[in-house]
Amino acid sequence: MQLRGLVADTTPLEDPHFRRLWTANIVTVIGAQLTVVAVPAQIYALTGSSAYVGLTGLFGLVPLVVFGLWGGALADVMDRRTLLIGTTTGLIATSAAFWAQAAFGAGDVWLLLCLFAVQQAFFAVNQPTRSAILPKLLPAAKLPAANSLNMTVFQAGGIAGPLVGGALIPITGFSWLYLIDTVTLFATLSAVVRLPRLPVEGATGGTPGLRAVVDGLKYLRHHPILLTSFLVDLIAMIFGMPRALFPEIAHVDFGGPSGGGIAFALLFAAIPIGAVLGGIFSGWVSRVQRQGFAVIVAILVWGVAIVGFGVAVALADLAPELMLALAVLMLVIGGAADMASAAFRSSMLQASAADDVRGRLQGVFIVVVAGGPRIADVLHGAAAAAVGTAATAAGGGVLVIIGVLATAVAVPAFVRYRMVSG
Numbered sequence: 001m002q003l004r005g006l007v008a009d010t011t012p013l014e015d016p017h018f019r020r021l022w023t024a025n026i027v028t029v030i031g032a033q034l035t036v037v038a039v040p041a042q043i044y045a046l047t048g049s050s051a052y053v054g055l056t057g058l059f060g061l062v063p064l065v066v067f068g069l070w071g072g073a074l075a076d077v078m079d080r081r082t083l084l085i086g087t088t089t090g091l092i093a094t095s096a097a098f099w100a101q102a103a104f105g106a107g108d109v110w111l112l113l114c115l116f117a118v119q120q121a122f123f124a125v126n127q128p129t130r131s132a133i134l135p136k137l138l139p140a141a142k143l144p145a146a147n148s149l150n151m152t153v154f155q156a157g158g159i160a161g162p163l164v165g166g167a168l169i170p171i172t173g174f175s176w177l178y179l180i181d182t183v184t185l186f187a188t189l190s191a192v193v194r195l196p197r198l199p200v201e202g203a204t205g206g207t208p209g210l211r212a213v214v215d216g217l218k219y220l221r222h223h224p225i226l227l228t229s230f231l232v233d234l235i236a237m238i239f240g241m242p243r244a245l246f247p248e249i250a251h252v253d254f255g256g257p258s259g260g261g262i263a264f265a266l267l268f269a270a271i272p273i274g275a276v277l278g279g280i281f282s283g284w285v286s287r288v289q290r291q292g293f294a295v296i297v298a299i300l301v302w303g304v305a306i307v308g309f310g311v312a313v314a315l316a317d318l319a320p321e322l323m324l325a326l327a328v329l330m331l332v333i334g335g336a337a338d339m340a341s342a343a344f345r346s347s348m349l350q351a352s353a354a355d356d357v358r359g360r361l362q363g364v365f366i367v368v369v370a371g372g373p374r375i376a377d378v379l380h381g382a383a384a385a386a387v388g389t390a391a392t393a394a395g396g397g398v399l400v401i402i403g404v405l406a407t408a409v410a411v412p413a414f415v416r417y418r419m420v421s422g
Contacts, residue, residue, distance in 0.1 A: 009145035017195055018137050018146065021130075024191035025153045031184030033161025034177040035098060037268055039116055041165070042102070042174045044247040046109045050389075054244045054381020057374035059113040063121035064371045071125030072363020075132050080198040080359070084133075087126035088189045094119040095182040102175035123370070128362035131350065133198055135358065140351045144288075144419075147346040151339050152279025155272040166265025170257060200359070219357050220364060228407065228414040229295065229345045230368045235403035236299045236341070237372030240306045240334075242393040243268070244377040249389050253316040254324050263324055270328040274335025291344045292417030296408050298341035303400030305334035310394025342369070348417070 013019045040053045047053075075083055097115050101108075138146055165177050220227055250256040250264035257264075288294050312327035349365055350358070376396075383392040408415050 009142075010149070012138055012142045012146040012149060015137050018134075020191040020194060021188075022149060022153060024187040025150070026156075027187040028184045029154050029156070030160045030164075031095075031181035033272075034165050035095060035119075035181045037161050037165035038098075038102075038169070038174045038177040039112065040244070040247055041169055041264070043109055043112060044251075046107060046112075050244060050248045050381045050384050052109060052381075053247055054377045054379075055113060056116055057244065057377025057379075057381070059117045060120045061371050061374040061378075063117050064124045064374065065367050066124075067121040068124035068128065068363045068367040068371070069360070070363070072128040072132075072360040072366075074125065075129040075359025075362065076200055076357060078200075080129050080133050080136075080200070081192065081195045083129045084126065084192040084195070085189070087122050087129070088185065088192055090122035091119065091126065092182060092185045092189065094122060095178060095185060099175055099178035099182055102173065102178055120370075124363075124366060127366045127370070128359055131346065131362040131365065132359040133195075135350050136198060143350050144343055144347040147343045147350075148279050148339070151342055152276055155275030155279065155335065155339065159269045159272045159276060161268075161272075163265045163269050166261055166268070170261070220361060224411065225292065225414055225417050226349055226361070228411045229292075229348055230364065232295060232299055232404050232407055232414075233341070233345060233368050234372045235407065236302055236338070236400055237369075238375045238379065239396040239399040239403065240303055241373040241376040242306065242309065242380055242389075242396065243271075243373065244381045245384050245389045245393060248384065249313055249327075253313050253389065254320055266324065266328050267331065270331030271335035271338065274332035274337075275339035276335075277332070278336035278339035288344070289418045290416070291348055291419050292414045295341050295344050296404060296415060298337045298344070299404045300401060301337035302334045302341070303397045303404065305330045305337065306397030306400060307394050308397075309334070310390050310392070310397060313393060314390035316390075347419075351419075 013022060040056060043053050043056065044050070071083075071087075094115060098112075098119075100106075101111055101115065106112075134143060134146055168176060246267040247264060250261060250267055254263040256262065308330035309327050312323045312330060316323045316327075346365070349361055380392050380396065383395075387395075
């Protein structure tokens with residue numbers, strides 16, 4: 001009985017629409033994560049520079065901010081099924097373009113970065129819409145379990161993608177990874193097409209402009225708990241996400257090839273492995289009432305784990321294999337903590353927001369969740385060129401701990417926040 005209470009709650013899968021979306025994601029996220037691995041690996045192979053890899057953060061951040069906010073506003077006036085069909089089709093097209101540039105040997109880092117920016121624009125509209133439909137499909141009490149299930153699948157793809165990608169890149173090159181991503185996206189398109197119409201309650205119609213985005217931000221301004229949930233995630237990701245350093249760390253510190261390899265694959269897969277383990281044993285998340293306090297604890301664990309990762313990299317010369325294992329273990333622990341934090345923060349937002357503003361707030365959420373790591377890519381890439389990868393990673397973890405503790409002291413209402421019933 002105790003084990004059953006720890007294992008993931010699968011009751012959200014009783015809803016057929018959620019079940020089809022979730023099942024399709026099992027296939028789709030593997031392909032998507034192959035592209036996540038292939039893009040920085042191809043850039044590093046072309047340039048040999050972590051600073052160029054870090055530029056993916058800049059090229060991803062701008063469309064995420066612009067289209068994440070505007071896409072959330074669209075999701076508050078359009079039928080959300082229609083919007084999902086359009087953006088999923090756009091993601092298929094951009095994945096096909098990634099394949100074409102690799103298959104025909106374009107070899108231009110700027111073309112690669114521009115394609116990445118276009119892909120992120122479609123992603124920035126698609127993801128807030130996907131999150132905004134969950135409260136229409138499921139009761140509030142099921143949202144933490146549903147978010148945990150979604151994140152577990154997403155992160156499982158994050159394991160398979162780096163492991164398969166790291167093994168295949170030296171053998172097949174990059175084009176096959178992009179092609180697999182293109183094909184697997186059709187599974188999600190099929191599930192989205194089978195959704196019912198999803199009009200927005202209280203929608204005013206028309207094409208939203210800047211005012212609609214501003215109205216969503218004003219709504220957020222009057223909800224300090226939600227605002228703080230975004231702030232602590234930004235602290236965790238901007239200072240504590242060292243993924244832009246992984247290609248260089250795998251090559252320079254752990255002796256892997258310049259593109260792909262076992263160390264490269266393990267570093268990219270470690271955080272998703274931790275998140276999947278956290279998701280498998282996430283039965284407890286639905287029983288947590290003090291969700292704000294749980295978020296603070298989870299982010300502190302993330303910060304400590306990133307400090308440990310940086311220390312392991314610093315000691316790589318002493319015992320490379322042992323330190324690689326320690327570095328991976330630290331990232332696994334961090335991944336489990338991040339999964340718990342994300343599940344609680346998603347549920348807080350979905351349960352608290354009104355339906356006619358939910359899309360815009362999910363747009364802000366995706367800007368924060370996906371934008372924070374992209375800012376981190378830029379900052380970590382630049383910092384590593386100045387002080388080295390180990391100091392950059394460990395110092396970032398220390399800043400996470402300081403930042404989240406300061407936030408907890410400054411906003412005690414967030415620490416006291418309890419689950420919204422419904």
